[in-house]
Amino acid sequence: MTSKYWTTAGSVNDARPMNSLPQSRHLVGPLPGPRSRELMARKSGAVAAGVGTTMPVFAVRAGGGIVEDVDGNRLIDLGSGIAVTTVGNSAPRVVDAVAAQAGAFTHTCFMVTPYESYVAVAEALNRLTPGDHEKRTALFNSGAEAVENAVKIARSYTGRQAVVAFDHGYHGRTNLTMALTAKNMPYKHGFGPFAPEVYRVPTSYPFRDGKEVDGATAARRALTLVEKQVGAENLAALVIEPIQGEGGFVEPAPGFLPALAEWCRANGVVFVADEVQTGFARTGDLFACDHEGVVPDLIVTAKGIAGGLPLSAVTGRAEIMDAPHAGGLGGTYGGNPIACAAAIAAIATIEEDGLLDRARQIERLMKERLHRLQLDDARVGDVRGRGAMIAVELVKPGTTEPDAALARGVAAAAHRAGVIVLTCGTDGNVLRFLPPLTISDELLTEALDILTEAFAN
Template sequence: MTLVETPTTSTVPLGGPSLPQERRLVTSIPGPKSQALHARKAQAVSAGVGVTLPVYVVAAGGGVLVDADDNSLIDLGSGIAVTGVGNSAPRVVEAVAAQLGQFTHTCFTVAPYDSYIEVAEALNRLTPGDHEKRTALFNSGAEAVENAIKIARHFTRKQAVVAFDHAYHGRTNLTMGMTAKNQPYKNGFGPFAPEVYRAPMSYPLRDGGLDGVVAARRAILQIEKQIGAENIAAVIIEPIQGEGGFIVPAPGYLATLVEWCRANNVVFIADEIQTGFARTGHMFASEHEGIVPDLICTAKGIAGGLPLSAVTGRADIMDSPHAGGLGGTYGGNPLACAAALATIETYEADHLVERAAAIGRLMGDHLGALAAADPRIAEVRGRGAMMAIELVDAATNEPDAALTGRVIAAAHAAGVILLGCGTYGNVIRFLPPLSIPDELLIEGLQVIGDVLARES
């Protein structure tokens, strides 16, 4: 085993415990303590709960995770876009600790509290559009999507829902039905909820660079002929697809869908669970296309790592359900609300929208240089701190999932946390925390370049 001597060390610029910002390998990955913990996991935890990289974390902050063997790994995953403000960000820690000393739970629908209202007010202010809005809080992204569909159906008195190729919306029964990828999300778990239909997505790399407006009209024609606008309650789409491969639709695609929805009494739902909260260089990815969703689903980056999600949207739609129709025991838990308020303050006070845009430029330059020299990188795509590369067989241009798996495994062994995605399993996504120092991010990208060179 070759241990890595890290040339760069810096302090944490935003958030997290005072951890050296370095890649440090003391043992192989995973080390003996993590291996022992993983053996315990196999005996105690359902085998259905998979683990991408079995290193067991004891500390995290800035752009690193430290495991039980004292290895320090560069974090290019952010817990799947959750820790945008960094792990244990100071404002979040302080706010949650203060709330913990006051009370931990009452159930907002039994005995409410003001922090739930403050989070709703913040989301009403931050989400696209200057119309009157309302918000409801939940626990997970899938739960937000489920409730958005409930609200749209109640408002329109229609039932059908349109999702898109390559979509990912969650693991509950309804959201599995809207998710496109079979393995591992859907296989063997059906039957799924009815009245869910699928339309073609704009995927510029794989649809010949089809114009966004033309691609949207193609989808709309299929929707009208196979379902009928008079039956459709909602169209739901990720402005940039996440698990589907960080697919950025061609310009005009989303706007054309919104226009059609407006004309046909169909609720347009933006699933911004992965794209929201500064991740793409705007507070929300919908802003890149100038669209204003009727409803927007958020989670992940909303509360600095605590479980919270929301549906925010037009007041007339959100006020449609009867009292008691929305809610849940833990939805808008006071600890999560305290964390969300501190997280939102951090995004704004520390200018993390601008930071995400700067990270995007840095990653775009480095990944673009790799792509220019390596024909196996078919495309570099994404926005802000949400970037990806799609890997293919250079001779056939077919998706190369095997190469992708080898690159991710080698990066893990070298101390860089990477996540794969894509319907074809051939996309590597980059989701660094916005608190990562530039030099650490550059080092992580250089590791990826070295791994690709060795895999030639």
């Protein structure tokens, strides 16, 4: 792959970003270094204790597959800011677009004096999201805000109130999205009461369901509960992540999502796909729903949409999106012009630099290594995910009992060695890997070598 945004010896494996950040892991000394320790002390005195950090290092530069900290340590990035910098940190097109827009104007509020870039982002999302029906888009700031607005839109369209979410699901930290989220700690504990009329049903979890529960069976299990405990006639929306994120990168069995979507169509229920983490080339498709040809009524996007700028969206069928009254949707910062410029540039980067293919290359490389690790280590219960959204679930050997301590230990060892890796899962026993699509094969291989060593030790 070649473009003006890479210097390359002929293939993506040799690609290096054109900024000056070396694409190599480098540790000056033990982490955190002295400057990061100073800044962490300042954080403790200035920032609310509830705002935690995965690693106690402070970044100054990032690009390609590297994050550099204030002490000069260069870390391999397998987190992408939790799936945000999919097109790479400080991607050149994004940087240029942001600089140009900031020089023109930073804000007017689209609801006061609109601007073209908001419309252009909406047009792009209407074109790119699943389905060839007529669509509309509304822009917001965060994934949680967009999920909440999707529920508002569904309730307005259907005249119903109930919403169904799924075990292991994660949808945000606002009051309504906390109700939709399954995991108690750290997301819900002590923050209730939560929004009413939210119901939870089992998802498809192949590793824990076993081979006897295929996608269709798992869908019937969930929908039977919906029909008995909620009633289709009361249900406004069914909200689901096509691949669950914080819940453990749970990829449902084939047929599960199509069966849910078909039931929703038959019963006048709005099918909402939360693609906040899975969207924009992360899974090797532009959207995770594309994998099985699922066409949601509403699709929620954020994270990778704007190359690191805060932006989110709800896109869906025109008749559903147009149901709320004028003024019923919006927000002061929703669709900020700088974020819109970044989104247009990020989408161009995905399309013009072949990043869907790159995500699939990353999947092949990572799964080949992780499956080898699974063969050698009985504690690796499952390897799953698609594209550059891969996870391993860790268990006690010979069982499916979650081993959260092992996940914490391996992650901590990787952090000490200069590899940014995240944990997730309802039981905290899943290691998740979200590398930027601009990472080189060499850095990925080195990171996997370090992880393998961490398991061995």
